[in-house]
Amino acid sequence: VSERLILYQHVDRENTGWTAEDSFTFTASSPPAALGPAEFRITISYEINEPGWQSRLLANTGAAVKEGDKVLIDQSKLDASNLLLKLPESQRSSYEIWFQVTSLPHHGTIMVGDRNITKRKPNFSQYIINKFGITYLHDDSESLADNFTFAVWPNQKSKPATKPEADFLEEMFNITVSPVNDQAPELKTKELRLKVLQGNRLVLGPENLKVEDLDSPPEEIRYMIIRNPNNGFLSMAHHPDTPVHHFTQADVDNSQVWFIQDGSPSSGVFYFSVTDGQHRPLYKLFHLDVIPISITLVNLTDLLLPQGQTTVRITNAHLSAMTNGRSPQITYKVTWPLQHGCLLIENQVVISFGQEDLDSGRLSYHMTNLTASDDQLQFSLFTSESNLTGQTLSIRVQPLLRIMSNLTIANRVAHTLRRKDLDATELANRTNSDPKFEVTEPPVHGRLVRRVSRGPMMEDATLFTQRDIDQGLLMLDPHANLTGTNVLNDSFTFLLRADHVQPAIGYLPFTIVPPNPLLLQTFTPDVSLLVTVDNLMTSDLSQEKSLVSSRPTTQTETLGKQTQTRWQEADPWGRHSGREPTMDGKPSSTRVIWPSDAMKASPGAPTQPRETSYSLVVIVPVAAVVCLLIVTAVAFCVWLLGQKVEKAKPLIKPQTNLEPTPPCPRPERGITVPTVTVTPLLKGSSSPPVSLFRAPQCEQMASPVTEPVEKCGPWETWVNLDPDMVKLCRQTNPMLKHKQYWV
Structure with missing residues (x-):
């Protein structure tokens, strides 16, 4: 019994129902002890699941087939006739067993005669299996197993075979496929x-x-x-x-x-x-x-030496290499001596170094020649397995300079360079000198010009200083062809020098854009306006003496409120509209208007042809309207002056010769127009109580005996004055009365 040698075998299946009971009686003895008779009960049922046998049918053994072959499934492999045992014995003859395939095989086909079992026709009976059998045909795939699932139930012979909602049994039929070596690797x-x-x-x-x-x-x-x-x-x-x-x-x-x-x-x-x-x-x-084993430079970046310094560290951010060989040690060797400096490791001059020196920051470059702006380190790399030759590290002096990063100027509109555009003030403070800019590459699409002695004359600027920039003497005059594009990049390169430091190469990039078509002067219509060429005053500080008209004339103007749309601080005529510093640093209330002829460059400077950026269709009508307004305004003012002459009494006799006074400091181009209120001292004067005009800045010369006299520069005197106007102007001032004061 302990060795599992005793078995119970069921016989007489036909006379046994779905469930049955069996037993045997036994005694046990072990002399001198003995055990009386005992009964061992055995339950026989199709409901019992034995280990390794999960089917409740009389037969569900599965089948074996070779790859690509077929096998017959008969009653010995699939038999569900024991389901009839659930019925009373009197009803068993009127029922038969039916199968329905609920899941078709994956690698083959089930055939009943010449008909394939499909989802539309999935039924067959136990009678067909017993008499003819069903066939499984493999599809010759490389699968090693297959199966199909079926439902089985007793069905009354007089009724069609339809799977009931309950009281049916579902099981799986397994098929083992034996592989056949029919394919080459x-x-x-x-x-x-x-x-x-x-x-x-x-x-x-x-x-x-x-x-x-x-x-x-x-x-x-x-x-x-x-x-x-x-x-x-x-x-x-x-x-x-x-x-x-x-x-x-x-x-x-x-x-x-x-x-x-x-x-x-x-x-x-x-x-x-x-x-x-x-x-x-x-x-x-x-x-x-x-x-092959090789050395690769993964980083070769120019070394920048700040202007004013002589030593800078060389790290792996400038020079770094790697190798694919087994030896990680990389050595650098200088193949050509440095021209203007040397390499140092812990204050010792070296001609070879390793990658670890770069990684730790121990290597540095020391410049010994302060007249040079760059240098070159030519070197080779090698390991025990490979080498790399002919490499160069560029060393450049970085200018101590602040440059506007996004400088945009309008095409054909002169732009005055300011300190915010180009600033070497820090270099000037450190060296106690005025830094010099030597232009090495001028702009491609324009000119870099400088105003001569703050006058209207211009010359090409090949050498200028920071002081020239601070005084507003340096201008960029672009004249690019923007046909087909709206933006054009340009720049000029220069060499920045200062005392006791090495020179440095720098450049100022800028972007040229088309001028704004609305960049025109507009005036309010409620004020009369008189603007002629005679009103435009030119100033040349290089002249020692200015000539004035021998016949003083008087002319009055009523200037309207003026509004100007700016584009990068430049007006449409190419003149800078920002505030300019005067010679003494004080603001001036007089703004000198430069005529277009005075803005031309000197004869010795190369000139570029100017092309209009506006269509003639727009310019011609606008010019005609402006000329008509000017003529009308001039005629109206002349008529008004004629009416005032009859009522005004002359104050002084006109003088034929005027002694020009020394020039006053350089007037500033102001934005606002100053107004002066003139109060007549004579009751009989018929002049208007208030007149608006552009007044020059003058020095008031006063003394305890004489009355104040205005001293003006020769360029700030009125020219072509009307004779009637001089009657309203005094060369000498009368005594002030009660509640009167000078303005």
């Missing part, structure tokens, strides 16, 4: 190639060599080396120094095959065959590419 790797570093070893894995055979396991797929590699050999992982000539796909899949490169720089191949032992071998050529 197939190479799955698209490119038989292995890249290996020179002198290194590398695993030959399934990503490099893969052959599949669904009929054979990897252990049965065998490789044979027909011709060995010419730049190394193949070996197994457990014997890396012993060449091998045979291995399997399982060895490749388990990373057991290695290629040992012999150190030669040339690439090679090996010729092999592969077979499963049943089919003809497959012959292929495998390529072995050798990657």
Whole structure:
């Protein structure tokens, strides 16, 4: 009993129902002791699930079939007639067993005679199985197993076979497929190639060599080396120094095959065959590419030496290299001496250094020649396995300068450079000098000009100072062809010099854009306006003496409120509209208006032809309207002056010669127009109580005996004055009365 040798076998199946009981009586003795008779009960039922047997049918053994073949399923393999035992014995003859396939096989087909079992016709009976059987046909795939699921129930013979909602049994019929070696091995790797570093070893894995055979396991797929590699050999992982000539796909899949490169720089191949032992071998050529050991510069950035300093560190941010060899030690060697400096490590001059010196920041460059603006470090790199020659690190002096990053100027509109555009003030403070800019590359699409002695004359600026920039003497005059584009980039390059420091190369980039078509002067219509060429006053500080008209005339103007739309602080005529510093640094209430003729460059300077950026269709009507307004305004003012002459009494006799007074400081181009209120001292005067006019800035010369006299510069006197107007102007001032004061 302990050795499981005693079995109970059920017999007489036909006379046993769905469930039955059985028993036997036994005694046990072990002299002198004994056990009386005992009964051992046995339950017989199709409901019991035995280990390894899950079916409740009389037979559901499954079937076995070869790959691509068919098998007959008869009563010995599938029998559900025991379901009739659930019915009373009197009703069993009027019922029969029916099957319905609920899940078709995945790799084959079930056939009943010549008809296939489908989802639309899935039924067959136990009678068909007993008499004819059903057939399973395999689809010749490489699958090793298949199955189908069915439902079975007793169905009354007089009624159609329909699966009931309940009282049915569902089981699975398993089919085992025996593989057939009918296919040759197939190479799955698209490119038989292995890249290996020179002198290194590398695993030959399934990503490099893969052959599949669904009929054979990897252990049965065998490789044979027909011709060995010419730049190394193949070996197994457990014997890396012993060449091998045979291995399997399982060895490749388990990373057991290695290629040992012999150190030669040339690439090679090996010729092999592969077979499963049943089919003809497959012959292929495998390529072995050798990657030579090399040194690569991953960072070669210019070294910037701040202007005014002589030493700067060289780190891996400027110079860094890496190698694919086994030796990580990289050495740099200077191949040509530095022209204007030397390399230092801990204050010692060196001509070779390592990558670790760059990584730790121990290496530095020291400039010894303060007249140079750049230098070059020519070097080579090498390891114990490779070298890299002919490399150069550029060393440049970085100018101590602030430059506007996004300078935008309008085309054909002169732009005055200011300190905010180009600022070397810090360099000037450090060196106690006026930094000089030497232009080495002028702008391509314009001119860099300088105002001569703050006059209207212009000359090409090839050398200028920071003081020139601060005084507003330097101007950019772009004249680019913007046809087909709206933006054009330009720049000029210069050499920045200062006392006791090395020069530095810099450049000022700027963007040229089209001028604003609305950049025109507009005036309010409620004020009369008189603007003529005679009103425009020119100033030339280089002249020692100015000539004035021998016949003083008087002319009055009523200037309207003026509004001007700006574009980068420049008016449409190319004149800077911002505030300019005066000679003494004080603001001036007089603004000198420069005529267009005075803005031309000197005869010796190269000139560029000016092209209008507006259409003639717009300019001609506007010019006509402006001329008409000017003529009308002049005629109206002349008529008013004629009416005032009759009522006004002359105050003084006109003088024929005027002695020009010394020039006052340079007037500033102010934006606002100053107004002066003149109160007549004579009751009989018919002049208007208030007149608005553009007044020059003058020095008030006062003394206790004489009355104040205005001293004006020759360029700030009125020209072509009307004779009637001079009657209203005094050369000498009368005594002030009660509640009167000078303005």
